[in-house]
Structures are given as C-alpha cells and as structure tokens.
Amino acid sequence: MIEMTDVTKTFVLRRRTGRGPRRERTPVRAVDGVTFTVDRGEFLGYLGPNGAGKSTTIKMLTGILTPTSGRIRVAGLDPSRARTTLARRIGVVFGQRTTLWWDLPLKDSLTLVRRLYRVEEHAYRTRLAELTALLELEPFLATPVRQLSLGQRMRGDLAAALLHDPELLVLDEPTIGLDVVSKATVRGFLARLNAERGTTILLTTHDLGDIERLCRRVMIIDHGRPAFDGDLAALRRAAGADRQLIVELAAPVPPVELDGVEVTGVEGPRQTLRLPDGANAASVVASLAARYEIRDIALRETGIEEIVARLYRGDQELSTPVSP
Numbered sequence: 001m002i003e004m005t006d007v008t009k010t011f012v013l014r015r016r017t018g019r020g021p022r023r024e025r026t027p028v029r030a031v032d033g034v035t036f037t038v039d040r041g042e043f044l045g046y047l048g049p050n051g052a053g054k055s056t057t058i059k060m061l062t063g064i065l066t067p068t069s070g071r072i073r074v075a076g077l078d079p080s081r082a083r084t085t086l087a088r089r090i091g092v093v094f095g096q097r098t099t100l101w102w103d104l105p106l107k108d109s110l111t112l113v114r115r116l117y118r119v120e121e122h123a124y125r126t127r128l129a130e131l132t133a134l135l136e137l138e139p140f141l142a143t144p145v146r147q148l149s150l151g152q153r154m155r156g157d158l159a160a161a162l163l164h165d166p167e168l169l170v171l172d173e174p175t176i177g178l179d180v181v182s183k184a185t186v187r188g189f190l191a192r193l194n195a196e197r198g199t200t201i202l203l204t205t206h207d208l209g210d211i212e213r214l215c216r217r218v219m220i221i222d223h224g225r226p227a228f229d230g231d232l233a234a235l236r237r238a239a240g241a242d243r244q245l246i247v248e249l250a251a252p253v254p255p256v257e258l259d260g261v262e263v264t265g266v267e268g269p270r271q272t273l274r275l276p277d278g279a280n281a282a283s284v285v286a287s288l289a290a291r292y293e294i295r296d297i298a299l300r301e302t303g304i305e306e307i308v309a310r311l312y313r314g315d316q317e318l319s320t321p322v323s324p
C-alpha cells in the first residue's frame with residue numbers, strides 16, 4: 001500500500017546575516033533516508049520525538065510535499081504527481097486542523113465533502129448512516145462545526161475522511177486533546193475500521209495509549225532517520241524492557257536463589273526479582289513456591305511510556321533497525 005525507498009526531504013532556511021540583504025541558506029534534513037513498506041490491512045504507528053520528521057513524512061505520502069530524493073508509491077501512485085487521483089483513494093486527518101466548514105452544520109459539511117469526492121448518492125447515504133452510527137454523530141449532525149467540542153469535531157473529521165471509503169487512512173495525532181471517553185470512541189472506531197473493513201491505517205501520535213491499544217507494528221523515526229521497526233514485543237526487547245516479579249514471603253530471608261533470576265531488591269520479606277528475557281513467569285513462581293512460603297505476588301512490566309522515553313533519550317543503541 002505504501003512504499004518509501006531512501007526518501008529524503010531537505011528544507012532550506014534563509015536567515016539574514018548581519019544588516020545587509022544577504023541571507024544565509026541553512027539546509028535542514030527533516031527526513032533523511034527513510035525506507036519502509038506498509039502492506040494492505042496493516043495498522044502502523046509512526047512515532048518519534050518532536051521535530052523527528054513525522055509530519056514531513058505524512059505530507060510527502062499524501063502529496064502535499066515533494067521529496068528531495070527517493071521514491072514514494074502510495075496505492076501504486078506517485079503522490080506528488082498524482083495528488084488528485086490519490087486523494088480519491090486515501091483519507092487524511094490532521095488532529096490539529098479541521099477539513100470541515102467552520103460555519104456550516106456538520107451534515108452540510110459532509111454533503112460538500114461528498115461532492116468534492118464525487119461519491120454517488122446511494123453509496124453516500126449508506127456510508128453516512130454507517131459512520132453516523134459508529135461514530136455516534138446523530139446528536140450533533142445539525143450543529144455548526146465551530147460549536148462542536150474537540151471530540152465531536154474529530155469524529156466529524158473522521159467521517160469526512162472516510163465518506164469515499166478510502167483504502168488508506170493517514171492520521172496525524174487524531175486523539176490530541178481528547179478526553180478519555182472520546183479517545184476510547186475514536187480508538188474503538190479505528191480498531192473496527194482496520195479489522196472489519198481492512199482499511200490500512202498509518203497513525204502518528206504522542207499518545208502511547210493509542211499505540212498500545214491499536215498498532216501491531218511500530219516505527220520510530222528520530223532526527224529524520226528510522227530508528228526502529230517492529231512489533232510491541234520487539235520494541236520492549238530493543239529498549240531492554242524487563243519484567244519484574246515482586247514477591248512477599250512469609251518472613252524475611254536472604255535473597256532467593258533461582259537459576260537465571262536476579263534479585264534486584266530486598267525490603268524485609270519483600271523481594272524484587274528481574275525475569276530474564278523470554279522467561280515463563282508461571283514456572284518461576286512455581287519453583288519459588290516449592291522452596292519458599294509466599295504470601296503475595298505481583299508481576300510488573302516496564303510501561304510503554306518508559307520504553308519509548310528510553311529510546312528517545314538514546315539510552316539504548318538502536319542503530320540496527322529491527323525488521324518487522
């Protein structure tokens with residue numbers, strides 16, 4: 001569905017030097033040699049710290065920006081040359097901006113979108129009914145867009161991007177600023193869209209809940225370069241994430257001794273054990289229970305926030321991107 005081969009994008013910043021009219025040209029490499037493919041039906045999370053090059057990538061994929069070098073194909077088309085044809089096959093939502101008409105009721109905005117995309121009347125009615133039900137739009141279809149809450153507007157924007165039933169949906173921070181309920185509605189909707197309709201989805205977000213809940217594959221880009229590509233389990237491994245078993249024993253004892261298990265903390269009867277990569281927590285617990293009297297037990301995983309923070313900070317060396 002998407003093919004990017006060694007894509008770069010360089011912006012040239014012109015800055016005035018001194019008082020004269022001379023301006024210094026400073027090139028900024030926003031995207032620096034990005035190669036990846038996304039198959040039909042995938043749900044890809046595209047992550048990276050601020051300024052990493054995510055939006056620039058999306059703008060190139062949708063034909064808004066032309067790459068400086070490299071090759072891009074989306075649905076078999078070159079986005080910058082076939083922008084209009086491509087627009088009929090993809091949907092794009094930028095969380096920070098709306099594509100709807102500010103002063104028009106949501107319903108009229110959607111009718112205009114229908115005309116723009118030349119969606120046939122019958123298909124439009126069916127699709128609108130579906131989207132209205134799934135995104136719960138009914139209560140505010142007659143409300144002018146400017147009076148919609150952020151969550152309502154986002155649902156309206158999603159409907160607008162999907163009226164023409166695109167094969168690919170590109171989302172730039174779709175849950176930004178939404179409350180927990182709206183986030184859950186949007187996430188649930190996207191999960192169904194991908195699972196039931198097979199729509200390919202590329203999502204950029206800083207909300208790691210979106211990634212954990214939705215994406216089977218994650219790509220991380222940093223300083224314009226790909227830093228990671230794999231699933232969540234591979235991301236945990238790459239970040240050196242581990243699992244910890246916290247055991248409360250019947251009485252304080254010296255650090256427990258179990259093959260391959262490291263005791264990282266002892267506080268009275270409570271001991272913290274680090275489980276090796278791939279260890280089966282159940283068998284560790286069984287061996288422990290055979291030798292010690294256990295009162296309570298808890299298993300703790302490094303959270304996705306911590307994993308991504310480690311990768312962004314460069315705590316872990318990810319110079320060799322992991323293949324999906």
Ligand SMILES: Nc1ncnc2c1ncn2[C@@H]1O[C@H](COP(=O)(O)OP(=O)(O)OP(=O)(O)O)[C@@H](O)[C@H]1O
Binds near residue numbers: 029050054
């Ligand atoms: N039109 C432009 N002109 C000059 N530089 C730009 C332009 N657009 C982006 N950049 C620069 O390119 C780099 C990548 O920006 P981009 O917006 O793609 O990052 P991002 O990963 O989307 O960041 P964020 O998470 O903050 O949205 C940044 O250094 C940014 O300043």
